[in-house]
Amino acid sequence: MGNKRHGCTNAYFAKKRREKQGGNTSENPKEDNRSSYETTIRENEKFLQYYKMQNICPKGEWDHFISVLKSDLPTSFRITASSNIEAKSLLKLVEGVFFTDLLKGELSDEQKNSKPFCLPWYPQRLGWQLKITRKDIRGSEAYYRLHNFLISETGNGNISRQETVSMIPPLLLDINPSDKILDMCAAPGSKTAQLIESLYSGSTSSVPDGLVIANDVHNARCYMLVHQAKRLNSANVVITNHDATVLPAMHLNENGDSLLKFDKILCDAPCSGDGTLRKNPDIWTKWSPGNANNLHGIQFRILKRGLELLNVGGRLVYSTCSLNPIENEAVVQRMMNEAKGSVVIVDARHKLAGLKTMDGLSQWIVVSKDLDVYKSFDEVPEKWTTQIRPQMFPLKDDLFNLNKCIRILPHHQDTGGFFVTVLEKTKPLPWETALKETQEENEKSANGVEIKENKRKPKKRRYQGYKEDPFVFLTNEDPVWPEIRDFYELSDFPVHCLLTRCSVGKKKNIYYTSSSIRDIVKNNQDRVKIINTGVKTFVRCDNKSMKCNFRLAQEGLAGISSYIGSKRRLQLTRDEVIIILKNPTIPVTDLDQKTKDKLENFGVGSCILNMIDENFPLELVGWKGFSTLKAYVNGECRLHYLRLLGVDVSQFDVNKFKKESNDDEPVDKNGTFIEEVITNNTEIKEELVPDINGLKEELIEKS
Numbered sequence: 201m202g203n204k205r206h207g208c209t210n211a212y213f214a215k216k217r218r219e220k221q222g223g224n225t226s227e228n229p230k231e232d233n234r235s236s237y238e239t240t241i242r243e244n245e246k247f248l249q250y251y252k253m254q255n256i257c258p259k260g261e262w263d264h265f266i267s268v269l270k271s272d273l274p275t276s277f278r279i280t281a282s283s284n285i286e287a288k289s290l291l292k293l294v295e296g297v298f299f300t301d302l303l304k305g306e307l308s309d310e311q312k313n314s315k316p317f318c319l320p321w322y323p324q325r326l327g328w329q330l331k332i333t334r335k336d337i338r339g340s341e342a343y344y345r346l347h348n349f350l351i352s353e354t355g356n357g358n359i360s361r362q363e364t365v366s367m368i369p370p371l372l373l374d375i376n377p378s379d380k381i382l383d384m385c386a387a388p389g390s391k392t393a394q395l396i397e398s399l400y401s402g403s404t405s406s407v408p409d410g411l412v413i414a415n416d417v418h419n420a421r422c423y424m425l426v427h428q429a430k431r432l433n434s435a436n437v438v439i440t441n442h443d444a445t446v447l448p449a450m451h452l453n454e455n456g457d458s459l460l461k462f463d464k465i466l467c468d469a470p471c472s473g474d475g476t477l478r479k480n481p482d483i484w485t486k487w488s489p490g491n492a493n494n495l496h497g498i499q500f501r502i503l504k505r506g507l508e509l510l511n512v513g514g515r516l517v518y519s520t521c522s523l524n525p526i527e528n529e530a531v532v533q534r535m536m537n538e539a540k541g542s543v544v545i546v547d548a549r550h551k552l553a554g555l556k557t558m559d560g561l562s563q564w565i566v567v568s569k570d571l572d573v574y575k576s577f578d579e580v581p582e583k584w585t586t587q588i589r590p591q592m593f594p595l596k597d598d599l600f601n602l603n604k605c606i607r608i609l610p611h612h613q614d615t616g617g618f619f620v621t622v623l624e625k626t627k628p629l630p631w632e633t634a635l636k637e638t639q640e641e642n643e644k645s646a647n648g649v650e651i652k653e654n655k656r657k658p659k660k661r662r663y664q665g666y667k668e669d670p671f672v673f674l675t676n677e678d679p680v681w682p683e684i685r686d687f688y689e690l691s692d693f694p695v696h697c698l699l700t701r702c703s704v705g706k707k708k709n710i711y712y713t714s715s716s717i718r719d720i721v722k723n724n725q726d727r728v729k730i731i732n733t734g735v736k737t738f739v740r741c742d743n744k745s746m747k748c749n750f751r752l753a754q755e756g757l758a759g760i761s762s763y764i765g766s767k768r769r770l771q772l773t774r775d776e777v778i779i780i781l782k783n784p785t786i787p788v789t790d791l792d793q794k795t796k797d798k799l800e801n802f803g804v805g806s807c808i809l810n811m812i813d814e815n816f817p818l819e820l821v822g823w824k825g826f827s828t829l830k831a832y833v834n835g836e837c838r839l840h841y842l843r844l845l846g847v848d849v850s851q852f853d854v855n856k857f858k859k860e861s862n863d864d865e866p867v868d869k870n871g872t873f874i875e876e877v878i879t880n881n882t883e884i885k886e887e888l889v890p891d892i893n894g895l896k897e898e899l900i901e902k903s
């Protein structure tokens with residue numbers, strides 16, 4: 201995974217969401233009237249009756265459970281784990297600067313009790329929870345530096361603000377860098393991001409062998425996945441848009457005689473979401489026991505398809521943010537019953553040391569939406585038999601060790617409610633074996649004529665949403681390849697892993713994927729709707745002074761850097777990198793003599809700036825002008841690296857509470873520059889900057 205992308209659209213999504221909800225769209229905190237949640241009535245008599253009957257909470261804890269459910273959710277976040285060195289440096293900064301700072305400020309008694317704490321079960325101390333809500337952080341001056349920091353580092357993928365319990369499922373998948381992973385219901389993608397990070401965190405290669413396919417049935421929500429994946433700059437991800445209950449097995453080659461099976465699958469199913477009542481209080485008014493009954497069927501079908509796509513020996517995690525056994529244990533029990541011993545429930549609690557959990561239920565009640573309780577399917581009146589299914593009832597004995605399922609109750613750790621189960625496939629599912637036998641018989645009876653399931657003509661599918669541009673992979677014969685290859689001295693580079701999104705006309709961006717992702721995209725474009733893949737690696741810049749029409753993109757640098765020769769590399773000292781990051785452009789004359797010497801015969805154009813530091817290897821895309829050098833990265837990225845290099849960047853922190861009164865204060869040249877790039881941080885601007893600068897430089901030097 202490359203250096204993370206810099207450009208935040210979180211605010212955009214939040215604004216759109218508020219617009220849709222008819223709420224305030226203002227970015228000014230003083231005008232912010234997000235009070236609708238405060239006025240939501242957090243009561244529902246049926247909810248209380250139902251869960252009392254379900255016995256999901258120990259009797260003496262009921263009142264505590266309900267009072268916590270009615271309160272707002274605290275903030276939690278995790279530091280991106282894909283690059284160990286960066287994660288460690290950021291952690292040092294979080295613990296050493298922001299939290300210490302925070303506790304030094306003028307705090308109310310309540311705020312003093314809100315000391316951040318590290319989630320004991322999250323690896324490498326990278327998961328954190330604060331005893332304050334997001335609203336508190338947004339609305340209090342004492343937290344403005346932390347708030348700015350979280351927003352800036354979230355935008356460029358170094359931090360993810362994620363609900364504590366939602367961090368659990370990916371951890372239980374035990375991911376290795378070579379794993380083929382499927383995220384069946386992935387949007388908006390916080391767990392997908394964790395899956396991608398896990399692929400990289402154990403890998404010694406900048407492009408691991410494994411892959412992540414992130415899928416969601418809702419076309420619009422798939423673009424949230426695109427946003428998530430882009431923050432992480434991974435060449436190992438594909439985003440697909442398909443109904444997970446009938447997700448086709450992907451072809452690994454052109455003949456379609458080799459199908460992709462996954463080593464790890466996350467099935468984070470659509471659910472009634474009553475575990476998220478603290479975050480989404482409007483669920484209080486909408487809640488009905490009928491919702492769970494209506495979801496049970498689709499949850500089961502998604503889980504079943506997941507197990508079909510799983511390798512024998514592979515692991516699947518089924519999770520929901522619902523407290524309801526009909527969506528949880530009943531789904532798992534039904535699946536275990538059909539799997540007939542080919543799947544086992546794994547006890548994974550030891551992976552969550554320090555987290556208080558409850559055992560899965562082995563007995564529960566089944567009710568209609570009017571809260572009438574039925575002990576067996578025979579008692580269910582006909583009018584409810586489409587909603588209540590026989591498989592929803594608990595078996596008399598717990599034949600499948602449902603107690604190994606994991607429940608998390610909100611009041612135990614001040615979190616949301618959650619359900620998670622780890623399943624392992626120990627042999628083919630009974631119907632997979634039967635299918636294989638029928639297939640073999642068909643083959644025999646056809647007397648040598650091969651009839652293969654996967655060779656049948658696929659049904660024509662109607663796709664929703666935009667028609668995506670094609671994914672066109674480059675070949676050695678592509679007209680743009682020789683100039684790129686020669687300019688960057690790319691040796692042994694897998695050119696067939698580069699792709700564009702246009703089949704005719706000038707190529708603008710060139711993306712890079714791992715070779716397994718390339719095979720999947722090439723062989724399945726007609727069968728599954730592929731929304732996005734690849735990390736931006738080369739960008740057309742048409743600068744006449746450069747001998748190649750494509751510059752490097754910071755996003756894709758980590759993936760291809762090892763292939764690039766020495767001609768376009770510059771070794772810089774730590775101090776030089778700091779100066780370059782602090783300034784928009786610097787004259788070559790300001791650099792060390794060694795660098796000046798090297799730059800004498802260094803052609804104009806895109807290059808790699810390598811910082812010489814064993815403990816913190818840093819690579820940036822740079823631009824060598826006629827007599828200047830600059831880092832070709834945006835403002836957030838500059839701030840990030842300056843922070844990691846120990847530079848105090850507090851001068852760039854905008855205190856929105858004081859902003860109006862400070863408007864007249866002069867800001868130094870660097871401050872203005874960085875702030876400008878952050879606030880106007882658009883791709884278009886980034887694309888334009890070098891050309892304008894190149895042009896300016898050319899003019900200045902010519903005159």
Ligand SMILES: C[S@@+](CC[C@H](N)C(=O)[O-])C[C@H]1O[C@@H](n2cnc3c(N)ncnc32)[C@H](O)[C@@H]1O
Nearest residue numbers: 385386387388389390391417418443444468470
């Ligand atoms: C609980 S959310 C997933 C949250 C996500 N895993 C995360 O951590 O950000 C459930 C998702 O399932 C999707 N979904 C619903 N039905 C689906 C189906 N039949 N196939 C695939 N996805 C589905 C919804 O669009 C929704 O995005």
